[in-house]
Amino acid sequence: MAGQNYAYVVAQLKAFRERRRTNDAGTMTSVARTLSETDIENLGHFLAGLR
Numbered sequence: 515m516a517g518q519n520y521a522y523v524v525a526q527l528k529a530f531r532e533r534r535r536t537n538d539a540g541t542m543t544s545v546a547r548t549l550s551e552t553d554i555e556n557l558g559h560f561l562a563g564l565r
């Protein structure tokens with residue numbers, strides 16, 4: 515997960531939230547559903563900054 519591209523992380527979290535990505539046995543979908551746009555952007559910045 516460390517150092518993942520910002521745009522990629524944002525796109526994947528939105529895909530889980532909108533059930534366009536479902537290869538996670540439902541765990542990511544269930545957490546992503548609770549995230550706002552701002553939450554997703556903040557997580558994207560956080561993950562993109564990890565090294």
Ligand code: HEM
Pocket residue numbers: 523526527537538539541542545557
């Ligand atoms: C801070 C919490 C979390 C964030 C920000 C997060 C974020 C992500 C992201 C960005 C991906 C896509 C990764 C990729 O395409 O390479 C992903 C995939 C996934 N996540 Fe999470 N995740 C979190 C917590 C969890 C938890 C708690 C679980 C399960 C207990 C989980 C299970 C999974 C699974 C099964 C996948 C799919 C892996 C795969 O395709 O090989 N995630 N997550």
